[in-house]
Amino acid sequence: MQNASQSAMPPAANQTGSRSKAPVFVLGCPRSGTTYLYHALLSAGNFAIYRTESEVLHVLEPRFGDLSVARNRQRLLEAWFNSRLFTLTGLQRDQVETRVMSECRNGGDFLRIVMEETARHQGVERWAECTPDHILYLDRIRKTIPDALVVHIIRDGRDVALSMERQGYPRLLPWDRSPRRMAAGLYWEWMVREGRNGGSRLGSNYMEVHFEDLIGNPREALTQVGNFIGQELDFDEIRRVGIGSVSEPNTSFQEESKNSGFSPIGRWRKFYSNQELSQFEALTGNSLREFNYELESTDHFPSRRLSAMRAQYHVFFRAKFYARTRTPLGRLFVTKDLSWI
Numbered sequence: 252m253q254n255a256s257q258s259a260m261p262p263a264a265n266q267t268g269s270r271s272k273a274p275v276f277v278l279g280c281p282r283s284g285t286t287y288l289y290h291a292l293l294s295a296g297n298f299a300i301y302r303t304e305s306e307v308l309h310v311l312e313p314r315f316g317d318l319s320v321a322r323n324r325q326r327l328l329e330a331w332f333n334s335r336l337f338t339l340t341g342l343q344r345d346q347v348e349t350r351v352m353s354e355c356r357n358g359g360d361f362l363r364i365v366m367e368e369t370a371r372h373q374g375v376e377r378w379a380e381c382t383p384d385h386i387l388y389l390d391r392i393r394k395t396i397p398d399a400l401v402v403h404i405i406r407d408g409r410d411v412a413l414s415m416e417r418q419g420y421p422r423l424l425p426w427d428r429s430p431r432r433m434a435a436g437l438y439w440e441w442m443v444r445e446g447r448n449g450g451s452r453l454g455s456n457y458m459e460v461h462f463e464d465l466i467g468n469p470r471e472a473l474t475q476v477g478n479f480i481g482q483e484l485d486f487d488e489i490r491r492v493g494i495g496s497v498s499e500p501n502t503s504f505q506e507e508s509k510n511s512g513f514s515p516i517g518r519w520r521k522f523y524s525n526q527e528l529s530q531f532e533a534l535t536g537n538s539l540r541e542f543n544y545e546l547e548s549t550d551h552f553p554s555r556r557l558s559a560m561r562a563q564y565h566v567f568f569r570a571k572f573y574a575r576t577r578t579p580l581g582r583l584f585v586t587k588d589l590s591w592i
Contacts, residue, residue, distance in 0.1 A: 270481030274366065274396060275379040278386035279404035280442040282414035284462035288404060289381035290495035291465075291473065295484045297377055299370040302495060303339050304382040305362055308391055310589075312358035313575050319356040327361070328352075334589035340369045359395020377482075386442060387572060389449030389457075400480055401453055403446050406462035407544050408439040408535050409519035409528075415439070424563060429530070432523075436531050437564040440538045461543070463516050520547075533557050 275298075277289045292298050312318065315327040328351060331337050332344055340347075342365075350364045366378035385392065392399050412435035415421065421438045423431060450457035458479045464472040470486045477484035489497060523531065525548070532539065532546050533553040539546060553561065 269398075270400060270479075272376050273398045273400050273481070274363070274377065275480050276385060276392060276399055276401045277379060277381045277404065278389075278401060279383055279406070279446065280386065280411055280439045281383040281420075282411045282418070283383070283404045283406040283439075284465060285381045285383045285404050287462075287496045288402065288460070288465060288476070289379060290497045291484065291489050292379050292480075294489040294492035294494040294497050295482070296488070296492070297375050297482065299366060299373050299375055299378040300494070301339060301366065301369055301378070303336065305336065305365075305380055306382050306384075307358045307362040308388040309382055309384040311361070318358065318361060321352065324352055324355055330589050336589060340365060340372075342368055342372055346372065357395050359392065363396055386446040386449070388576075389446065389453060393449075393453055393456075399456065401450060401457045402476060402479065403450055403457065403459045404462055404465075405443055405459055405542055407517070407519070408436050408443075408539060408542075409523065409531060409544075410515070410517070411439045412436040412531065413519055413522055421568075424567060427560070429560070430527060432527070433531060433534060433560070434564055436535045437561055438568060440535045441565055441568045443538065443542065466514075466516055530557065534561055 275292065277285050277292065279285050293300055293302075311327060311331070315330075316323045318324050318327065328348060337344075337347075346368050347365060350368065351361060355361045355364060362380065366380070370376065370378045386403060389401060392401065412432040415435035415438070416430070416432040419431075421431075421434055423434050427434060447459075450459070458476070460472055460476060473484040473486055473489070519528070529548040532548045534557055536546050
């Protein structure tokens with residue numbers, strides 16, 4: 252599969268050095284392989300080991316508000332210290348609290364302080380982050396962590412939708428009686444497009460990689476990512492260390508994954524009926540083609556009903572995100588209790 256990177260050229264030699272210590276964000280629509288690549292980076296070495304998603308921009312900042320206000324920073328810390336988000340850093344409370352209270356003014360500052368302290372504690376130079384939903388926050392990342400490098404993973408939406416459906420999301424509109432994978436496909440389409448739009452504003456600090464290339468041609472794909480982030484990614488060493496999903500696939504298809512012939516690529520061929528595939532490709536076919544995925548069905552034109560469905564979900568996704576990030580209602584979308592993360 253041809254790489255769809257908008258930063259296909261390797262960085263110039265004088266940029267490589269500056270990239271070698273920059274933070275790396277591995278982002279994309281949920282169930283697209285972000286955890287796999289993130290764990291590959293951790294397995295390669297020189298990155299802080301933090302085996303969870305930080306959720307800083309997606310959950311913490313909307314929930315606790317303007318972090319330039321000291322009271323909000325204190326409230327955030329109290330909740331965060333009582334969650335696994337803190338315990339997985341391996342830090343002591345005083346290693347974080349003083350810096351956050353004196354230096355933090357926004358979510359980007361909080362994430363940078365926490366991960367810098369984690370890296371220092373572990374004796375490594377770099378840190379990476381892999382909360383998939385942060386693909387929607389690229390402008391926020393660019394503003395608050397301007398040297399961040401973003402790797403956007405794109406995966407075939409037909410496979411993503413199957414996996415999301417097994418996880419029980421996204422939430423369906425009350426009147427929608429279609430299989431959940433249809434709404435999941437529209438969510439995939441919306442997230443990938445939002446990520447690409449945000450990535451266009453990051454310039455040379457943004458690249459795209461296909462999940463199928465990471466699995467099917469890992470040495471070449473990892474070489475491209477390594478050139479982008481300014482660090483060698485040795486596939487053999489990554490496999491030897493094998494942190495997390497590098498050794499144990501993070502899949503929604505646990506039973507199927509036990510079979511010797513199991514592959515995470517193209518399993519939609521087994522799980523879609525002809526009618527479902529035709530409907531899915533009518534809904535998302537333009538995006539599938541744009542992202543370099545071939546269509547299977549011959550009827551690619553959505554009916555009036557499917558066109559209305561697509562428009563309704565895109566409005567719903569945008570409105571929910573706007574309310575979460577731009578209005579006080581954002582606090583209603585997340586809870587102060589972080590134990591569920």
